[in-house]
Amino acid sequence: MSDERIPETWNGAAPQATPQTVHMSHGSGGRLMHTLITSLFQSHFANPFLDALDDGAVLPALPGRLAFTTDSYVVDPIFFPGGNIGDLAVNGTVNDLCMCGAVPLYLSAGFILEEGLALTDLEEIVASMAEAAKKAGVHIVTGDTKVVEKGKADRLFINTAGIGTIAVQHPMGSRHLQPGDAVLLSGPVGDHGIAVLSQRKNLGFSSSITSDTAALNELTAALYKTRGEAVHAMRDPTRGGLAAVLNEFAGASAVSIQLEETAIPVRPEVRTACELLGLDPLYIANEGKMVVIVAEPASMEALDILRQHPLGREAEYIGRVCSGNPGLVSMHTELGGWRIIDQPMGELLPRIC
Amino acid sequence: MSDERIPETWNGAAPQATPQTVHMSHGSGGRLMHTLITSLFQSHFANPFLDALDDGAVLPALPGRLAFTTDSYVVDPIFFPGGNIGDLAVNGTVNDLCMCGAVPLYLSAGFILEEGLALTDLEEIVASMAEAAKKAGVHIVTGDTKVVEKGKADRLFINTAGIGTIAVQHPMGSRHLQPGDAVLLSGPVGDHGIAVLSQRKNLGFSSSITSDTAALNELTAALYKTRGEAVHAMRDPTRGGLAAVLNEFAGASAVSIQLEETAIPVRPEVRTACELLGLDPLYIANEGKMVVIVAEPASMEALDILRQHPLGREAEYIGRVCSGNPGLVSMHTELGGWRIIDQPMGELLPRIC
Numbered sequence: 001m002s003d004e005r006i007p008e009t010w011n012g013a014a015p016q017a018t019p020q021t022v023h024m025s026h027g028s029g030g031r032l033m034h035t036l037i038t039s040l041f042q043s044h045f046a047n048p049f050l051d052a053l054d055d056g057a058v059l060p061a062l063p064g065r066l067a068f069t070t071d072s073y074v075v076d077p078i079f080f081p082g083g084n085i086g087d088l089a090v091n092g093t094v095n096d097l098c099m100c101g102a103v104p105l106y107l108s109a110g111f112i113l114e115e116g117l118a119l120t121d122l123e124e125i126v127a128s129m130a131e132a133a134k135k136a137g138v139h140i141v142t143g144d145t146k147v148v149e150k151g152k153a154d155r156l157f158i159n160t161a162g163i164g165t166i167a168v169q170h171p172m173g174s175r176h177l178q179p180g181d182a183v184l185l186s187g188p189v190g191d192h193g194i195a196v197l198s199q200r201k202n203l204g205f206s207s208s209i210t211s212d213t214a215a216l217n218e219l220t221a222a223l224y225k226t227r228g229e230a231v232h233a234m235r236d237p238t239r240g241g242l243a244a245v246l247n248e249f250a251g252a253s254a255v256s257i258q259l260e261e262t263a264i265p266v267r268p269e270v271r272t273a274c275e276l277l278g279l280d281p282l283y284i285a286n287e288g289k290m291v292v293i294v295a296e297p298a299s300m301e302a303l304d305i306l307r308q309h310p311l312g313r314e315a316e317y318i319g320r321v322c323s324g325n326p327g328l329v330s331m332h333t334e335l336g337g338w339r340i341i342d343q344p345m346g347e348l349l350p351r352i353c
Numbered sequence: 354m355s356d357e358r359i360p361e362t363w364n365g366a367a368p369q370a371t372p373q374t375v376h377m378s379h380g381s382g383g384r385l386m387h388t389l390i391t392s393l394f395q396s397h398f399a400n401p402f403l404d405a406l407d408d409g410a411v412l413p414a415l416p417g418r419l420a421f422t423t424d425s426y427v428v429d430p431i432f433f434p435g436g437n438i439g440d441l442a443v444n445g446t447v448n449d450l451c452m453c454g455a456v457p458l459y460l461s462a463g464f465i466l467e468e469g470l471a472l473t474d475l476e477e478i479v480a481s482m483a484e485a486a487k488k489a490g491v492h493i494v495t496g497d498t499k500v501v502e503k504g505k506a507d508r509l510f511i512n513t514a515g516i517g518t519i520a521v522q523h524p525m526g527s528r529h530l531q532p533g534d535a536v537l538l539s540g541p542v543g544d545h546g547i548a549v550l551s552q553r554k555n556l557g558f559s560s561s562i563t564s565d566t567a568a569l570n571e572l573t574a575a576l577y578k579t580r581g582e583a584v585h586a587m588r589d590p591t592r593g594g595l596a597a598v599l600n601e602f603a604g605a606s607a608v609s610i611q612l613e614e615t616a617i618p619v620r621p622e623v624r625t626a627c628e629l630l631g632l633d634p635l636y637i638a639n640e641g642k643m644v645v646i647v648a649e650p651a652s653m654e655a656l657d658i659l660r661q662h663p664l665g666r667e668a669e670y671i672g673r674v675c676s677g678n679p680g681l682v683s684m685h686t687e688l689g690g691w692r693i694i695d696q697p698m699g700e701l702l703p704r705i706c
Contacts, residue, residue: 055422
């Protein structure tokens with residue numbers, strides 16, 4: 001970041017009054033954008049790598065293989081119980097890096113702002129991003145701002161991309177499930193989706209549920225450290241929920257997965273809201289939970305590691321990877337039968353993240 | 354990328370007809386999104402690093418310092434003479450990496466799609482991205498797709514972030530201009546902005562100008578290789594044009610810059626369009642040009658290097674860095690006077706990139 005002031009008075013004009021909402025000029029590459037960058041983004045994201053005056057950040061050499069990921073966030077509404085689009089955008093990308101077996105290090109932030117967005121809302125969101133980044137131990141090092149006319153976006157969209165260094169040396173991911181593996185879940189499902197839905201004007205239900213948005217980097221670091229080689233895959237069940245993740249895993253590894261319904265933690269308020277809305281908690285988005293596929297001999301130790309961290313205190317052993325029926329996810333129900341857990345088909349919950 | 358098929362028939366349902374436009378379900382995390390990813394993104398972007406079934410890409414170790422950058426693209430219209438939002442999104446981020454002194458290597462791509470976008474348009478754009486990436490020698494290794502309701506975006510926004518390895522060892526950038534340095538420009542200014550403007554329905558002028566969107570990696574690589582240490586700063590003059598870049602440079606380095614109007618290349622058609630619209634070519638966006646600030650003794654050789662490449666054939670020596678008047682950019686005009694080239698103030702040309 002440059003300390004030199006850009007002279008404000010070369011053209012002799014009086015300084016303009018600061019607008020209270022986002023104007024088209026905030027995206028023009030000119031003075032108003034420069035002010036937005038220095039007074040808002042640089043002041044909140046301040047770190048030695050951020051240099052909004054050049055075209056990108058220069059980062060020190062990183063050892064070993066890298067993880068690289070991106071996500072755009074379009075959640076509606078942008079503020080919801082337990083968080084906002086800003087901390088969601090940081091935690092979501094941090095978690096994607098963690099799920100690749102990486103230690104998250106650097107994020108980019110790309111903002112698409114709708115003309116008319118209140119600058120106080122933008123500042124609150126940027127402050128949340130800065131706080132979430134600090135908590136997760138990452139730096140927001142490069143960014144971009146675009147403004148579109150009123151009616152051409154929905155207040156604010158954020159893209160974050162992230163870089164991390166791979167911390168595990170063995171092959172890991174959706175293709176590496178093995179029959180016999182244990183399926184662990186770090187906590188109750190459905191909180192984020194229900195928290196966002198409770199704010200939708202047309203649904204009209206109230207709920208005490210708050211989003212579970214959180215960075216999982218400490219949880220994954222603890223797992224890598226102690227039982228890294230036993231972890232075959234990890235994934236945070238966001239869009240499409242637990243059902244989508246397990247279907248992808250089962251398909252990619254050509255295995256089947258059997259779940260035990262009574263073992264899957266769901267908060268009573270989430271269960272009630274789901275019954276009210278005709279939804280299934282297994283298909284609802286989470287933003288601070290993870291599925292861990294771990295070799296059976298290490299399963300109890302891995303579960304203990306999860307439970308020792310505040311974000312994994314309610315972790316459970318929810319199922320097992322089996323051979324045969326490649327791609328099939330089924331659940332042994334509370335009533336003693338079996339239910340097929342299919343991949344989500346239509347759009348259950350638009351713009352949940 | 355996984356070769357295993359996701360079984361389509363576990364629930365016994367008949368396969369759905371493929372929709373011709375983007376549906377909300379394309380962003381749901383479910384089957385339709387999975388199909389979009391495999392049939393469109395994976396098939397066009399195919400490379401050994403892309404694995405849309407995991408949460409991010411795992412990249413090999415990279416030597417030395419890294420460059421990291423991001424840009425969102427909201428250009429309106431999404432198709433324009435000489436390009437579309439897709440190749441623009443690839444070239445723009447490739448160029449940002451080049452301007453940091455890096456060799457561009459890997460890109461991410463985040464799509465925000467408006468419900469109702471024709472899938473044929475999306476495919477054309479994705480194909481352009483793949484072609485632009487190939488031309489620039491980069492891989493698109495990780496991505497994300499979100500869908501928002503009709504009226505909540507404007508057809509399609511794309512974010513690309515990029516990683517490259519720093520190829521120059523000396524300090525370079527907006528803070529490193531030195532009095533006496535030469536200011537080189539790789540070709541005529543204003544083409545991209547005028548090409549996009551010519552497509553705006555409300556402006557009603559026609560023009561034969563096409564966008565200059567192009568990747569500058571070969572041009573910058575040739576410069577690094579031969580006169581790398583003499584290059585003090587590089588920048589592609591996009592939003593805000595040449596005027597914005599030079600003002601940022603002058604401010605950040607606390608120097609002044611003097612331009613020679615007759616030396617600045619502008620195509621006659623661009624000049625005519627600018628006169629018609631009351632615009633100044635120095636403030637119009639470019640997407641395949643670069644400003645090079647180079648130590649005076651190396652200036653002629655650097656100019657030759659630029660001119661040897663098709664993208665720099667019309668390069669010119671357009672001005673000089675001076676001491677005194679920190680932040681001031683002025684231009685010796687064709688008529689013999691001096692004109693101050695201020696930072697752009699308002700929003701001249703919204704959504705030009």
